[in-house]
Amino acid sequence: MRENMRMMSAVGLSVVAVAVVAPAAQEPVQRPDALVLGEVVQEIESLDALRSSLASSFSGDPDRSTFAQVCGPVGAQARRLVEEKGWRIQQLAEKYRNPGHKLDEEAELVYRLMAEDPGLMGMWARTEMEEGPGIRYFRRIVVEQACLACHGPKDSRPQFVRAGYPDDRAFDFEVGDLRGLYSVFVADSP
Numbered sequence: 001m002r003e004n005m006r007m008m009s010a011v012g013l014s015v016v017a018v019a020v021v022a023p024a025a026q027e028p029v030q031r032p033d034a035l036v037l038g039e040v041v042q043e044i045e046s047l048d049a050l051r052s053s054l055a056s057s058f059s060g061d062p063d064r065s066t067f068a069q070v071c072g073p074v075g076a077q078a079r080r081l082v083e084e085k086g087w088r089i090q091q092l093a094e095k096y097r098n099p100g101h102k103l104d105e106e107a108e109l110v111y112r113l114m115a116e117d118p119g120l121m122g123m124w125a126r127t128e129m130e131e132g133p134g135i136r137y138f139r140r141i142v143v144e145q146a147c148l149a150c151h152g153p154k155d156s157r158p159q160f161v162r163a164g165y166p167d168d169r170a171f172d173f174e175v176g177d178l179r180g181l182y183s184v185f186v187a188d189s190p
């Protein structure tokens with residue numbers, strides 16, 4: 001008898017569990033605007049290719065002027081996109097140079113996944129930021145040979161980096177390492 005009661009209460013519990021889970025499963029799938037998502041992917045590929053070509057085209061010791069030719073234009077292009085499209089664009093890293101580029105909680109989760117799986121180049125998620133609900137796209141940033149002039153061994157960092165970034169963590173990278181990620185947030189209603 002006692003055994004039966006225990007069985008009944010177990011059945012009762014599983015019914016409750018199903019009742020709690022069921023409504024969430026009925027919510028409609030929120031589809032992204034595929035054109036916008038495609039545009040985000042395209043713009044970030046261009047931004048990354050821009051940095052790549054700028055980094056590999058400079059020669060000699062990197063100094064302020066070469067910095068202006070590499071990461072300066074990348075930042076400027078990202079700001080232009082923010083103005084033009086109304087997206088939130090960030091470059092985030094665990095080992096950051098600019099402390100404004102620290103990973104937030106969500107980006108850290110994605111960073112961990114990308115660190116574990118070198119083939120994971122990008123992903124997007126439905127999420128919420130200060131702007132409200134929307135989609136957030138992440139794209140891996142990979143270290144290339146040309147990046148090492150400024151992100152390679154600690155002691156060979158250019159003087160302007162040592163002086164300008166006292167809390168710098170963005171050194172000692174090797175080719176192929178995960179450098180960080182681009183994040184683009186597009187709110188549902190601008």
Ligand code: HEC
Binds near residue numbers: 093
């Ligand atoms: C000439 C020096 C120089 C070269 C070459 C260079 N960087 Fe940087 N990078 C910097 C500096 C300086 C910053 C900090 C910019 C700022 O203050 O926002 C930076 C910032 C970044 C950031 C933003 C995150 C952070 O740590 O603040 C990323 C990502 C990045 N670099 C990736 C790369 C990649 C990838 C390459 C090679 C394709 C590269 N960099 C080549 C100097 C360089």
